[in-house]
Amino acid sequence: MNRDAAVLDNPVAESLLGRHAHLARRIGRAATYESGVSTFCALPTEPAPADWADLARLLGSGGFADMFSNTAAPPPGWEPVFVLEGRQMIWPDGHRPGDPQPDAGAAVVELGPDDVPQMLDLVARAEPGPFGKRTRELGTYLGVRVDGRLVAMAGERLRPPGWTEISAVCTDPEARGRGHAARLLRALVSRVLARGERPFLHVAEANTGAIALYERLGFDTRKPVTFQGFRTP
Ligand SMILES: CC(C)(COP(=O)(O)OP(=O)(O)OC[C@H]1O[C@@H](n2cnc3c(N)ncnc32)[C@H](O)[C@@H]1OP(=O)(O)O)[C@@H](O)C(=O)NCCC(=O)NCCS
Structure with missing residues (x-):
């Protein structure tokens, strides 16, 4: 069993690509959960512009990108909705x-x-x-x-x-x-x-x-x- 804590650095992506794959919607390397399951979104730890474009297509125009524990800065035009510090x-x-x-x-x-x-x-x-x-x-x-x-x-x-x-x-x-x-x-x-x-x-x-x-x-x-x-x- 893999108990390496490094997977906790991008836990949404690790879940969506792994044990929650049956609940995932994906375009390219962008992923999110099916409607009603969770609003969390996943991108690679260092997303390229194409990854942000894929996430925008996945969520649709004016969609909510809930970037759980992912601090990557989106391209211009993505409007901040909330920031919350936690541990x-x-x-x-x-x-x-x-x-x-x-x-x-x-x-x-x-x-x-x-x-x-x-x-x-x-x-x-x-x-x-x-x-x-x-x-x-x-x-x-x-x-x-x-x-x-x-x-x-x-x-x-x-x-x-x-x-x-x-x-x-x-x-x-x-x-x-x-x-x-x-x-x-x-x-x-x-x-x-x-x-x-x-x-x-x-x-x-x-x-x-x-x-x-x-x-x-x-x-x-x-x-x-x-x-x-x-x-x-
Ligand atoms: C946090 C929460 C779940 C605790 O529920 P609870 O059933 O009251 O917790 P417990 O009775 O099991 O408390 C266990 C211990 O924690 C302590 N504790 C619970 N809430 C506390 C608080 N707000 N401040 C300080 N200590 C607290 C209790 O005093 C208790 O200690 P004791 O056994 O020595 O008396 C509850 O306050 C809650 O629902 N909060 C809102 C939702 C939330 O924030 N959830 C966590 C999201 S990460």
Whole structure:
């Protein structure tokens, strides 16, 4: 199993060309996900003008180029939409997650296609970052239900070789501070490690609460990342 962290420098491209190829749309070396799965786009680390032209064709005029962790500067005419500073965190090699906490009557369950409306509702309340109607197809998503209501979830997103990104970590504002996120994270970390892979994740620099939680569970910061988006000409 390839556990080389270099694949984490362009994780969207590594996923779209690899384990997410069945969810990819491509022109030349430009790639993005099918509609509703993710808006992330991939180009080679040092894109040539022809690569930007291919991405523009792929997204269409006025399309949204979500350049996740790719800091290449687009050609003139691509209008900046957002810039967000964040960090990439990785699970240390050989580290084991702590013992699972007692579930306090709220079991961790795997979420299926029928759960998508509730997942979208939770995302609207908790705002963990981008999550679309088909994002669940990227990997396994786990949730916590209390009285039948989904109050927390987390799941697997990017899949560069040897690694799985943990994403959409969120807890309903009314259910925070009860260990739901920590329990879901430990469950996902265990699943990823059991496959012989290592977990990683991305978090906005301003999200100090989430960073503290990830550090407490054992994640280390690998590098700063800049998330940026553009409108195609
Ligand atoms: C971050 C988030 C998922 C935590 O969910 P949660 O279910 O409340 O987390 P837990 O109860 O498992 O918290 C685990 C620990 O982290 C700590 N923690 C959680 N949020 C914290 C915050 N905002 N600031 C400081 N510490 C925090 C808790 O105190 C707890 O520590 P303890 O066990 O020693 O008491 C939740 O605040 C959330 O949904 N935020 C909005 C979405 C988001 O930003 N997601 C992360 C995207 S990268």
